[in-house]
Amino acid sequence: MSSRPLFVVLGLGDGSGTGSAAARVFSQAGYRIALIARSGRDTAQKLADELNNTGGEAAAFPVSAYNYATVHDVFGNIDRHWPNAQLRAALFNAGHGVWKGFLDVTEEDIDAGVDVNIRAAYSFSREVILRQKELPLNDKGKRGTLLFTGATASLRGNVTTSGFAPGKSALRILSQSLAKEFDKQNIHVAHSIIDGQISTARQRNLHGEEWSSNPDNKLLPESIAQSYLYLVDQDRSAWTWELDLRPAHEKW
Ligand SMILES: NC(=O)c1ccc[n+]([C@@H]2O[C@H](COP(=O)([O-])OP(=O)(O)OC[C@H]3O[C@@H](n4cnc5c(N)ncnc54)[C@H](OP(=O)(O)O)[C@@H]3O)[C@@H](O)[C@H]2O)c1
Structure with missing residues (x-):
């Protein structure tokens, strides 16, 4: 039985963004990797195969959609796959929103955003904290x-973010509330403001060659993932609740 600590990531996109980069970085750092992604995508299984073929230990856990019940259930699947695994690190990486004027935002848009950014995030946090609070302190003096x-x-x-910003700001305040409540139990909760565009395949296709070849205008998923590993490695005498990352030439 492997004694690698477990890292759970929810939200892999097409395999070129932050969630997948985090899976690769944590796998290299010696974690077992549970990959949660919406079913119908083969990204999670392909990534699991890649990690398993490069010395890692990973498995894909598809869900039909991100909501409270599906996220609750998928943690049961992870427990059955790796009984007694020590869930030391977890990343809620999914995000959903629409970019349009406020008067065009539909009730369906609102429901989809609330399901992903709020209900799924509550469920994910609950499942992670329930498991981490039972763990012994690790060498950084924390449970997870x-x-x-x-x-x-x-x-x-901003002008086209009324269908996105409320969900993301809710996630941030949820994370701060969890940090305040669970820091005392030595569970480290951290939120990262990604203040710029990430170099995913989708963004590179959208913006074209000139944007894609400029090294100063976007965040590399691997670099974000290294920052996540840094947060996880912080000991409890000095840990970050909020990290704020942007590319060197972001116009802020
Ligand atoms: N891309 C950027 O420029 C940028 C900038 C700042 C912040 N962010 C944030 O960074 C995180 C990672 O984004 P990324 O660009 O690296 O990957 P991405 O390809 O944009 O995927 C975002 C994640 O959200 C989920 N998602 C997307 N649309 C969804 C929908 N309609 N319903 C349910 N889930 C949906 C995806 O889940 P599946 O894996 O299951 O498909 C995916 O994991 C997100 O939280 C995003 O909001 C992105």
């Missing part, structure tokens, strides 16, 4: 770390 990926919209609304 719970990470959230935020965005500029976590802090600031």
Whole structure:
């Protein structure tokens, strides 16, 4: 039985963004990796195969959608796959929103955003904390770390973000509430403001060659993931609740 600590990540996109980069970085750092992604995508299984073929230990856990019940249930699947695993680090990486004028935001848009950014995040946090609070302290003096990926919209609304920013800001305040409540139990909760565009395949296709080849205008998923590992490795005498990451030439 492997004694690697477990890292759970929810939200892998197409495999080129932050969630997948975090899975690779934590796998290299010696974690077992549970990959939660919406079913119908083969990203999670492909990534699990990649990690298993490069010395890691990973498994894919598909869900039909992100909501309270699906996230609750998928943690049961992870427990059955790796009984007694020590869930030392977890990343809630999914985000959903629409970019349009306020009067065009529909009730369906609101429901989808609330399901992903709020209901799924509550459920994920609950499942992680229930497991981490039972763990012994590790060599950093903590039981585990719970990470959230935020965005500029976590802090600031704008003309086309009424269908996105409320969800991201809710996630941020949830994470702060959890940090205040569970720090005392030596569970480290941290939120990252990603204040710029991430170099995912989708963004590179959208912005074209000139944008893609400029090294100063976007965040590399691998670099975000290294920052997440840094947060997890912080000892409890000095840990971060909120990290704020932006590329060197972001116009802020
Ligand atoms: N891309 C950027 O420029 C940027 C900038 C700042 C912050 N962020 C944030 O960074 C995180 C990672 O984004 P990324 O760009 O690296 O990856 P991404 O490809 O944009 O995927 C975002 C994540 O959200 C989930 N998602 C997307 N649309 C969804 C929908 N309609 N319903 C349910 N889930 C949905 C995806 O889950 P599945 O894996 O299951 O498909 C995916 O994991 C997100 O929280 C995002 O808000 C992104």
